[in-house]
Amino acid sequence: MEIVNWKIDDDLKKEMANHYQAKRSFEAKNIHPADIINEYTFSFGVKNFNSNSPLRLFKLVERIIGIEIYGVGVEVGSGPGTHTALLAKMNKVKKVYGVEASEGIVRNLAPVVVSYVAGKDDKKVSCVVGDFSNLELPDNSVDFVFDFFSLHHTSDLQSVIKEIYRVIKPGGFLFCFDKARDNALSNADLEKLLDTEYSPEFKKKMGVPEDIKHTRRMNGENEYRRKEWFKYIESAGFKKAEHFNLARTASRNKLLLIIKNIYSLIPPRIQAVISNVLPIKPTNNISANNRIYSGLLNNYHKEISLIIGYK
Numbered sequence: 620m621e622i623v624n625w626k627i628d629d630d631l632k633k634e635m636a637n638h639y640q641a642k643r644s645f646e647a648k649n650i651h652p653a654d655i656i657n658e659y660t661f662s663f664g665v666k667n668f669n670s671n672s673p674l675r676l677f678k679l680v681e682r683i684i685g686i687e688i689y690g691v692g693v694e695v696g697s698g699p700g701t702h703t704a705l706l707a708k709m710n711k712v713k714k715v716y717g718v719e720a721s722e723g724i725v726r727n728l729a730p731v732v733v734s735y736v737a738g739k740d741d742k743k744v745s746c747v748v749g750d751f752s753n754l755e756l757p758d759n760s761v762d763f764v765f766d767f768f769s770l771h772h773t774s775d776l777q778s779v780i781k782e783i784y785r786v787i788k789p790g791g792f793l794f795c796f797d798k799a800r801d802n803a804l805s806n807a808d809l810e811k812l813l814d815t816e817y818s819p820e821f822k823k824k825m826g827v828p829e830d831i832k833h834t835r836r837m838n839g840e841n842e843y844r845r846k847e848w849f850k851y852i853e854s855a856g857f858k859k860a861e862h863f864n865l866a867r868t869a870s871r872n873k874l875l876l877i878i879k880n881i882y883s884l885i886p887p888r889i890q891a892v893i894s895n896v897l898p899i900k901p902t903n904n905i906s907a908n909n910r911i912y913s914g915l916l917n918n919y920h921k922e923i924s925l926i927i928g929y930k
């Protein structure tokens with residue numbers, strides 16, 4: 620893999636350098652790559668990282684969108700490059716740019732993680748120290764753009780999606796695993812979510828002293844509802860936007876567990892059509908519309924919104 624630099628403005632550079640994850644990256648480069656992945660990619664959420672489960676999740680995405688992941692791609696906000704490397708392992712993918720604003724994460728962690736995950740395919744990877752709101756790529760030059768819980772870190776999702784649209788070729792697509800809150804949530808609800816403090820246990824893992832207030836807002840996060848994602852994707856020029864709620868089959872209730880497991884055997888598109896008409900309520904503030912159950916999600920600590928833009 621190569622490391623390249625794109626332009627980042629001074630304020631973002633400073634914000635990134637002060638972030639706990641960049642500070643931690645100097646020590647973290649000495650830990651096992653699987654532990655780096657668990658900490659940086661899954662926020663301590665997925666035990667025993669096994670590269671097969673995200674790869675199978677990409678296959679599920681292909682079944683849902685009916686398009687193969689192919690050609691040249693970009694991961695926006697790629698962290699240590701876990702998913703960038705997994706995308707590079709896919710046969711039809713020729714090259715992937717992982718764009719990450721934190722120089723510490725790219726220089727200290729990406730080389731270890733990318734070679735651990737991609738093996739010999741690591742030559743397909745370019746790790747970029749760069750800003751996803753300013754992609755130094757020509758118009759209409761890439762086949763897909765991918766996001767894993769990074770785009771909700773921008774306070775200007777509309778401009779970033781416009782920039783992403785610019786670099787995607789006609790016929791290409793944007794796919795995001797991210798947070799898309801339910802449309803029914805008010806601005807006050809979203810503010811409350813952003814003011815949620817991290818637990819003492821999580822702060823400890825982050826290296827933030829327990830007595831210091833640390834909220835999701837302070838962590839650089841923002842909240843967007845499904846309707847905002849749709850508005851920004853459509854106003855950027857994408858032909859169509861879609862949202863699916865990828866849900867786990869896990870449950871403490873045995874009967875519900877059996878029902879969810881049986882339901883998960885139905886093809887994803889059909890599940891989405893059925894759950895769209897079922898009277899199910901939003902859970903964890905994520906929309907229940909277009910819900911797709913999959914055991915693949917059981918290892919993740921959250922349900923995932925899959926948001927797609929087709930150019």
Ligand SMILES: C[S@@+](CC[C@H](N)C(=O)[O-])C[C@H]1O[C@@H](n2cnc3c(N)ncnc32)[C@H](O)[C@@H]1O
Pocket residue numbers: 631635659660661695696697698699700701702718719720721724749750751752766767768769772773
């Ligand atoms: C929750 S992490 C997700 C990491 C990554 N997608 C993965 O799968 O490991 C969000 C990442 O987005 C990065 N980020 C935030 N703002 C960015 C920007 N403007 N340009 C590029 N990366 C950014 C953060 O530094 C952080 O590494």
